[in-house]
Amino acid sequence: MVRIFGPLVGLFFAAALLWSFGVGVVQQIREPDPSTAVKDFHRDPKEDVAFSFDGPFGKFDNRQLQRGFQVYKEVCSNCHSLKQIAFRNLADLGYNEAEVKAVAKQWGTKAKTFDAKTGEAGERANLPSDHIPAVYYAGTGNPPDLSLITKARHGGAHYVYSLLTGYTTQPAKLLKRYPDSATPDGLYYNPYFSNLNIAMPAPLTTDGQVTYSDGTKATVDQMARDVAAFLTWTAEPKLEKRKQTGWAVLGFLAAATALAYLSKRTIWANLH
Amino acid sequence: MSFPWANQYKPSNAFTSWLDEKLPLPRFVYNAIGGGYPVPRNLNYAWNFGVLAGFCLVLQIVTGVTLAMHYAANAGVAFDSVEHIMRDVNWGWLMRYGHANGASAFFVVVYIHIFRGFFYSSYKAPREMIWLLGVVIFLLMMATAFMGYVLPWGQMSFWGAKVITGLFSAIPLVGEPLQQWLLGGFAPDDAALNRFYALHFLLPFVIAGVIILHIWALHIPGSSNPTGIEIKTESDTVPFHPYYTAKDGFGLGIFLLIYCAVLFFFPNALGHPDNYIPANPLSTPAHIVPEWYFWPFYAILRAFTADFLFIPAKLMGVLAMFSAILVWFFLPWLDTSPVRSGHFRPLFRKFYWLLVIDVLVLGYCGGSPAETKYVLISQIGATYYFLHFLVILPIVSSIEKPQPLPFSITDHVLGTDAKTVAA
Numbered sequence: 281m282v283r284i285f286g287p288l289v290g291l292f293f294a295a296a297l298l299w300s301f302g303v304g305v306v307q308q309i310r311e312p313d314p315s316t317a318v319k320d321f322h323r324d325p326k327e328d329v330a331f332s333f334d335g336p337f338g339k340f341d342n343r344q345l346q347r348g349f350q351v352y353k354e355v356c357s358n359c360h361s362l363k364q365i366a367f368r369n370l371a372d373l374g375y376n377e378a379e380v381k382a383v384a385k386q387w388g389t390k391a392k393t394f395d396a397k398t399g400e401a402g403e404r405a406n407l408p409s410d411h412i413p414a415v416y417y418a419g420t421g422n423p424p425d426l427s428l429i430t431k432a433r434h435g436g437a438h439y440v441y442s443l444l445t446g447y448t449t450q451p452a453k454l455l456k457r458y459p460d461s462a463t464p465d466g467l468y469y470n471p472y473f474s475n476l477n478i479a480m481p482a483p484l485t486t487d488g489q490v491t492y493s494d495g496t497k498a499t500v501d502q503m504a505r506d507v508a509a510f511l512t513w514t515a516e517p518k519l520e521k522r523k524q525t526g527w528a529v530l531g532f533l534a535a536a537t538a539l540a541y542l543s544k545r546t547i548w549a550n551l552h
Numbered sequence: 553m554s555f556p557w558a559n560q561y562k563p564s565n566a567f568t569s570w571l572d573e574k575l576p577l578p579r580f581v582y583n584a585i586g587g588g589y590p591v592p593r594n595l596n597y598a599w600n601f602g603v604l605a606g607f608c609l610v611l612q613i614v615t616g617v618t619l620a621m622h623y624a625a626n627a628g629v630a631f632d633s634v635e636h637i638m639r640d641v642n643w644g645w646l647m648r649y650g651h652a653n654g655a656s657a658f659f660v661v662v663y664i665h666i667f668r669g670f671f672y673s674s675y676k677a678p679r680e681m682i683w684l685l686g687v688v689i690f691l692l693m694m695a696t697a698f699m700g701y702v703l704p705w706g707q708m709s710f711w712g713a714k715v716i717t718g719l720f721s722a723i724p725l726v727g728e729p730l731q732q733w734l735l736g737g738f739a740p741d742d743a744a745l746n747r748f749y750a751l752h753f754l755l756p757f758v759i760a761g762v763i764i765l766h767i768w769a770l771h772i773p774g775s776s777n778p779t780g781i782e783i784k785t786e787s788d789t790v791p792f793h794p795y796y797t798a799k800d801g802f803g804l805g806i807f808l809l810i811y812c813a814v815l816f817f818f819p820n821a822l823g824h825p826d827n828y829i830p831a832n833p834l835s836t837p838a839h840i841v842p843e844w845y846f847w848p849f850y851a852i853l854r855a856f857t858a859d860f861l862f863i864p865a866k867l868m869g870v871l872a873m874f875s876a877i878l879v880w881f882f883l884p885w886l887d888t889s890p891v892r893s894g895h896f897r898p899l900f901r902k903f904y905w906l907l908v909i910d911v912l913v914l915g916y917c918g919g920s921p922a923e924t925k926y927v928l929i930s931q932i933g934a935t936y937y938f939l940h941f942l943v944i945l946p947i948v949s950s951i952e953k954p955q956p957l958p959f960s961i962t963d964h965v966l967g968t969d970a971k972t973v974a975a
Contacts, residue, residue, distance in 0.1 A: 433825055
């Protein structure tokens with residue numbers, strides 16, 4: 281039975297597939313898939329920027345993370361939330377307890393309170409245990425929460441860096457080839473963005489836009505690097521611990537596996 | 553079955569003697585995976601993967617139960633509860649990365665285990681039942697993995713759930729009500745998330761049950777081996793312990809080295825970035841793709857693009873995708889060659905490697921965007937896939953002239969193989 285029906289079923293599926301294939305080929309010849317502006321002009325993130333946390337031995341550079349936090353606070357946080365991060369987490373960047381308390385207290389948006397007895401809503405200063413307050417944005421576009429942005433985009437920190445430094449005017453070649461793809465009003469051309477036209481205007485525009493306290497020169501390139509590094513920490517705060525643990529685990533496993541190999545050889549020796 | 557020369561369990565002290573009378577659990581273990589189970593002496597490292605698959609199941613249950621203690625199955629908080637595990641739970645990141653990569657490791661191991669079975673025709677009599685139970689385990693694994701991927705409630709979780717349950721809507725007449733019944737609504741939401749969580753917790757224990765049957769069925773004929781010829785004498789076998797416990801121990805070490813290298817240094821390499829974006833029913837991702845271990849089947853699903861004999865393309869795709877796995881149930885009766893091992897089947901061997909390449913190509917296409925070129929390649933790949941199992945295997949097994957088989961396992965191992973017998 282199986283040997284009669286099996287081949288029939290197989291030929292049935294094969295016929296259906298080849299039919300689909302034939303229809304697809306004919307369609308492709310008659311009307312090839314049109315090329316699009318995105319296909320031709322989208323760029324992959326720049327990979328030639330080195331970060332301190334790259335590679336299996338990579339570590340965060342706390343001073344860079346603090347600078348990146350400053351860029352987030354003074355620039356990005358006008359539109360973007362960072363809701364997975366609590367003020368207390370900033371201690372990881374090397375701030376001491378008093379500094380963390382001060383950052384929380386001075387944060388622009390206050391923590392919302394609700395008195396369950398009177399039903400009244402109110403506000404109070406943020407505490408280290410509070411998460412960074414949500415940002416509500418009423419303008420064009422939906423600024424995503426940035427907590428996980430480096431894990432939520434191909435290329436991670438390289439993507440963030442490339443996007444921030446990638447704003448440019450729309451190439452004349454693009455407009456010539458795809459006249460319908462001109463960047464609409466209110467959007468900005470950026471070849472690193474998935475559909476080329478992003479609602480966010482270039483956020484880092486001038487050198488010295490923030491004033492770093494550690495003397496680093498705040499060029500656009502430097503600020504983009506720093507905030508990309510900071511957002512890698514917000515997405516993966518346990519990165520250093522993970523890599524360090526990894527080496528200890530691999531070391532132990534290598535030794536255990538070597539012993540397992542030797543005992544296997546000893547046990548099998550009398551058989552060969 | 554036990555071979556007459558199998559070692560007998562002897563209780564070593566008064567307590568184990570007492571226990572042996574009341575509850576002979578040590579005897580059971582001894583006969584199952586101890587010195588009382590004679591195994592062919594010539595198993596190669598391809599035979600390690602059954603034990604490794606069992607290890608992966610335990611790994612998934614241990615990490616999974618720990619995650620369950622901190623996870624909240626509610627569409628409003630599920631995503632954040634996963635981030636809570638990653639950030640605030642002690643070693644939570646290890647449990648979660650261990651579990652997510654553990655699923656991938658489980659599938660790698662099981663795919664190698666299955667393709668070992670294909671090459672050595674492990675599905676042939678008298679081992680059909682082991683094979684059938686194995687396919688059941690694989691189907692249960694796929695269901696479990698799919699539901700587990702929904703739990704973090706990211707974009708791919710949501711849209712994956714929508715696409716996969718949407719497959720059922722292709723069934724004529726009852727399709728749409730069936731999809732709504734499965735989801736408990738018109739789109740994935742709390743009802744779906746909660747039932748997927750309950751089933752994701754339950755199914756691994758069902759898998760464990762079927763694994764017990766799988767191993768029970770294995771112990772009746774005993775393990776096959778790379779020559780594919782049956783055990784003749786005691787010298788063909790060695791006791792499972794210490795020989796294969798030692799060999800499996802070394803294999804486990806190598807497996808753990810690779811698994812941990814991925815877990816600690818590339819924990820997100822096998823995942824999709826979109827799943828770090830919270831589920832948003834109003835925003836469809838540019839490319840909806842399942843996890844890598846479903847890619848070959850996803851490619852088959854998408855390969856049907858034109859209606860065929862009044863059957864809608866979507867329904868054809870769904871039928872084909874399920875058939876691609878169901879066809880494995882019929883393998884013992886499709887491949888009728890009396891010779892098991894691919895080492896002695898020159899023609900079969902060529903098609904076997906073609907199948908391996910075919911499945912890899914299908915996997916690559918399944919993970920790529922649904923562009924015409926990938927769809928066209930999938931159509932050729934899927935055609936070969938079905939022809940391989942349903943047409944080529946039956947033909948090859950009847951026209952092929954196998955190479956001569958060794959006289960016995962011992963002769964083959966010790967190279968005293970002067971006298972060979974024709975198949």
